[in-house]
Amino acid sequence: IQLTQSPSLLSASVGDRVTLSCKGSQNINNYLAWYQQKLGEAPKLLIYNTNSLQTGIPSRFSGSGSGTDYTLTISSLQPEDVATYFCYQYNNGLTFGSGTKLEIK
């Protein structure tokens, strides 16, 4: 399954509601996770199984979707959210999207 993330670059203001998209080439059956990678760091798990928030992750992060289309939402963007976000599917093979780089405007 190939994953297409959009946009590749997103610039938003502090406090904005931000939505990142991930589209699969086939049905993902909700086996989708989201990772945050800050510059020079390892990725960190934010969301698994489409909408389950990993322990310790702020509640401003949420996930949704079904079938081939999935979304990560940040309800109120904070400066520390600057990072690249990757979606990852584990329904059929194990593949990552190419990432969305999130910047502060």
Added chain:
Amino acid sequence: EVQLVESGGGLVKPGSSLKLSCVASGFTFSSYGMHWIRQAPKKGLEWIALIYYDSSNKYYADSVKGRFTISRDNSKNTLYLEMNSLRSEDTAMYYCAKDGLYWYFDFWGPGTMVTVSS
């Protein structure tokens, strides 16, 4: 606190071999599957190998199948990746990661860099 620390990376020539290690702490290592994932410079992420908690099953990405071998020593809380016939396209940061109970990764190490160049 879960901790994973990789080591063993470095600069090697094409065709050579290298063995990476990942020491785990803060959880019952022998109860969880473990993965290796890599990231080429300024590129995306690529899963490359999985080993079950008891080493009963091992899976590889096509890009490394036949050249890389994943293994573990539960008595030492250590995961390994033996890499043979290295190519320039294997140049990447290599991360070990703990399985989150269904083939996603809930904790990652900081990574170890492998550079394959003549």
